[in-house]
Amino acid sequence: MPRAKSGDPMRQPVAGWLFVTPMIVILGLFLVVPIGMALWVSVSNWTGRGTPFGGSTQFVGLKNYTDLLTKQGLARQDFMTSLRNTFFYVLGVVPLQTVLALLLAVLVNQKWLKGRTFFRTAFYFPSVVSSVAISLVFLYLFAGSGAINAMLGWFGVHGPNWFADPRGLIHLAGNGLGVWDIDKPPAALADHKVLSLSLWEWIKGPSVAMTAIMFQVIWTTAGTFMLMFLAALQDLPTEVEEAAMVDGANARQRFWNVTVPHLRPTILLVVTLGIIGTWQVFDQMYVMSQGKPGKTTLTPAYLSYQAAFTNQKWGQGAAMAFLLFILIFLLTQAQRWLLRDKDEARTRKIERAQRRAARKAVSA
Amino acid sequence: MSGVGPQDSRGAAAVATPTTVETAAKRTDDGTLVGRSSSTKKVVFYVLLVMFALMYIFPFIIQLVTSFKTQTDANNNPLNLIPNPVTNEAINRLLDTKFPRWFFNSVWVALLVTVGRVFFNSLAGYALARLKFRGRNALFTAILAVMSVPGIVLLLPKFLALKYYGLYNTPGALVIPLVCDAAGVFIMKQFFESIPPSVEEAARIDGAGTFRTFWSIVLPMAKPALITLTILSFQGSWNELGHFIIASNKEDLYTLTRGIAGFASGGLGSGTQFPIKMAAALVMTIPTAIVFVIFQRFFTQGANAGADKG
Structure with missing residues (x-):
């Protein structure tokens, strides 16, 4: 402290560390240490009784991981089912929520529009409301006797009993087009098993129940991403648009040739954030479906919770959490790489080439 | 999605005034064609907007209306916007459960976390x-790393730790793990970096201690960031589900999200206690709605702060 007078007044080792101590304690105790504990549990046979550290709990190596990835059995079948479900869920949700978000942003961004704030508020509001509350409302909207089916009734459509319907959309589509009979799947697909699931099961598509959850998530999240698109749209210099107008470009040409290229980084951001977020889906499954019907709404996050807290297979639950962690980590890295500053990457490449050339010159 | 008829006419009515304004304003443009095409464009825009607005508001209206319906009315007339008869039966039944307790828990937990x-x-x-202190950069790198850990994979680890520390099923378990978060630290750091350092330097020369400088000079300048953080924290903790699932299994320590999620999972498919569920959802939504309407500006800032870090 006394040294502070002589040098930089902001040189404050004691105060600095004091100020960050609460953060270090909280994040250390409730984030870093727990991850270590779970890492141990994921290689142990703890059954939830007593303490996982010591006692009768034993080290079992990578057994919990191999049970999920390489060993034939129910554990792997469930895990693969959850990956299949979430894959189709992501495939449906991400493109639709991105398009809807962009559409809403373009609509709200019109300068002549009256009541812009009202519309923006309406579209963004679901993003700030509790997922539990929204899930309850959608449970009712999509109930057998709910509002959605009543509306479908206006058009003479007899809606499904959404949350009790495990049939896959791709199975249904194939059935409708006459490609296959949903009750008698083609043997070529039904008899070949890959990673504990038949090909027929792999290509199932999201179930009707999952589709209802997807509608909910798209509806909720689009507002958040709309704000990101709006921010980007407001950055678009009006001169560029005007120049295109002077050049005789019509509205559609201006949208595709001026607006969309300008939005490319934001689109990339929204898509990657969407992918990372959707792989973590948990709340909706906990409230609306608990993995049912027919395990078609199981997701890795929910399955991990269920394995540990309901079935007392803590090692397996922890192993699943880490596998999900790795998956999301890889997705995040891929995002960083995709969103990296192109110019920066280029200069680094040039520098590397120059260094190589220099080395060559020296050695020659 | 549906019922395009009535929306059409409403959109057309709404568009009538702006169109005339527009033609007047657009006279610098190159001719009548643009004016005509842009007025039909406007009709299309308004129709679309009204349709989407209905799609976004409708679920909340259903939620509100159904809270005052009877069980039979909710099952038979899901689309009726006037309850017949109007009843507060659902709300009364909610009050007979532990609902008031959960509401109270949600309030004090959210306040303390904030x-x-x-x-x-x-x-x-x-x-x-x-x-400036040794290790600062390493610490910041560690925070960035912590931020990239998805919350959902921490459920099981946090449960293990709470059990181990003897905090599980105590009120402290609901609050303590949440009182500091890496993303919030990040937002504040970015904000403090945007304030010119000259002000604090002057204070330091006057002999104020580090904490006093921080408390009475820097913090007051950080008001917008503090409001954003307050709102994000309150909303985050009010809506949090995962942490409260693993922090306690005692009904008296449930928050609203945890308690209501529990009794929602009771029935699948059709016809179970919808007025009560809608009333519960409604009570949960109201505080968020109030905060949202008052501080809308700061919500959007928060959302974009989240975007920047990605």
């Missing part, structure tokens, strides 16, 4: 932005 986050996040954010 106060904790605002204080601890800004302390750490300030140190990381301004104070």
